[in-house]
Amino acid sequence: MTLLEPHAFLLILLLIPFVVVLVKDRAFKISLGKKIGFSQEPKSLSIRGQLILGLVFISAMATGLAQPQINTEKTVKSVPARSDVQIMFAVDLSASMAGSKQADSLLRIDRAKDLIREVAGELPGIPIAVYAFTNITVPQVPFTTSFSTLDDMLNVNLVAGSLQKACTNRDNCSEVWQAMYRLPTEFTPKTQKKIIVVISDGDIVEPHTPDSIRYLKNQSIKVFAVNIGDNSEHIWLRDKKTRQVTGYDPKPLLVYDTELRYLASETGGQFFTENNAENLAGALKDVIGQGPVDAMIVVKVYENISAPFFLIAILALLAYFTLYIERIDVFNPFRLIGKRISQKPSKVK
Known part of the structure; x- marks a missing residue:
């Protein structure tokens, strides 16, 4: 004692x-x-x-x-953290990510959060970070191997449209290529396998340039992309006091995949739609390979x-x-x- x-x-x-x-x-x-x-x-x-x-x-x-x-001592299962791999989620946080098919349906951004949780649950011991982007890139969750930490921070962060004030044009505020220049600097330099997973509805402001792809390749970064959303979705309007639905914004929330497909294919990653995104964790496992074997260790309590x-x-x-x-x-x-x-x-x- x-x-x-x-x-x-x-x-x-x-x-x-x-x-x-x-x-x-x-x-x-x-x-x-x-x-x-x-x-x-x-x-x-x-x-x-x-x-x-x-x-x-x-x-x-x-x-x-x-x-x-x-x-006292007890035996627990230990999942060693991988020091050779880091996965970074880059989530589109423009206003269009607040779209949903029905007023009570999950928003695009909420479905993106669920996807991150699903992948993290399938990859224990892998350091995962989350960044949000519009025309600026903002960290939301630092690299962590703790699922509970990731889950807690996702619950309070990543609110669609929360970065809109920084946009000069609210209708064109999803600059994924600018994010691709910023995010590589956030990886730990000695990391051998660097992966970025972009989750966006694909409504990209500026098209890619040869330099942007070359920059990612020089950093040995693979980019996976998930195209989330449906053309039939809307941003639903609510009364500020009663929170009752009063209608929806007539502006269509169109989904595009051209830039996301190109980004994934040119960097050695893989493109997914929301319908087959359940295969994302498996594809990431194939890239990062087998890590240290789980072990039963004795810890002090x-x-x-x-x-x-x-x-x-x-x-x-x-x-x-x-x-x-x-x-x-x-x-x-x-x-x-x-x-x-x-x-x-x-x-x-």
């Missing part, structure tokens, strides 16, 4: 003044009783009993505050056991005060004085 805060045991020094107070209080009450003719010591908790309860209370409280921990000591301290304190109040009732000086007066013999008339 280990103690996180061992200095908490200094509280035991409080026992010294506690004992002094008990002895003086007891001596005073007995002396007072004798003065008024009550020579018998009151039948209540003795000094020894009070001292024991006080010792239990202070010791248990000090032990609880010291935060004792029990060190620390369990805090402060709670029982606090419970003991509270029970001891309650017992002490209960008996102390009873003692006051048994040995109340005013009650004794009244009793002493009532016992005086009456004068014979």
